[in-house]
Amino acid sequence: MLRILSIVFVLYSSAVLGAESSGENNAAKPLVHLYTYHYKPPFLIDTHAQQGFYYDVVDYFNEQSELYQFTVTYLPRKRLDYLLGQQQLNGIVMGVLPKWFDDTNEQNYQWLPGFYPDKDAFVSLTSTPFKYINQASLTGKVIGCVAGHYYVNVNEAVEKELAQRIDTVAEYQVLQLVKKRRADFGLISESTFKYFAKQSDFTGNFHVSQKSHDEYSRRAFITSTQPKLHEEIRRLFALAQSTGSWQSLRKKYE
Incomplete structure (x- = not known):
């Protein structure tokens, strides 16, 4: 009986330590925000329950990236514009077009390909x-x-x-x-x-x-000046395109 309890304790301890280690690894990853000012379905449906297309995108990115942890962040447009002007955003602005940000020549931001017609x-x-x-x-x-x-x-x-x-x-x-x-x-x-x-x-x-x-096709732009982050985000967008994942993520909302 004591041997059985000892084995159970060892297995339980290993599971807890493994979970804690996993949590620590996730916490150690730099946090990257997917910013949006479109508080509407299908993009944001329920922020409390974390439902909507952008939450599905975040789940996909987190599964595919070993370097960063992604999260959805809603900002009203005026707040977004202010923080952009102050260069205080670190992440991706989702679901937008260059002409909506006076950047038709795509010189002010690093633009990514369209992902949502x-x-x-x-x-x-x-x-x-x-x-x-x-x-x-x-x-x-x-x-x-x-x-x-x-x-x-x-x-x-x-x-x-x-x-x-x-x-x-x-x-x-x-x-x-x-x-x-x-x-x-x-x-x-x-x-x-x-x-x-x-x-x-x-x-x-x-x-x-x-x-x-x-x-139009909704696009995104990168606000960070970190080359490593740029490379990873472009990889994730390209991966979603090449594997058909964008289409799969959209399918339940179309």
């Missing part, structure tokens, strides 16, 4: 469908938008007083403006609209214009 879609009610052709299509319309977002042609039409813009806090609220007929149509990311459509029964209430406002 997306669109900005015009969404209206099926009873009063909106068909977008060009800026003239916006004349006399009330447009629901997310506050702080710039939309080419839309902003200009509003400035010329050809159209009216109503801002709200997020894309779900944009859909509510349309549903309540406070806006003729709204602008919403297609990826987000598809997520909402899968989660509820309102799909039939909305019409998506065949011509979108903009089509």
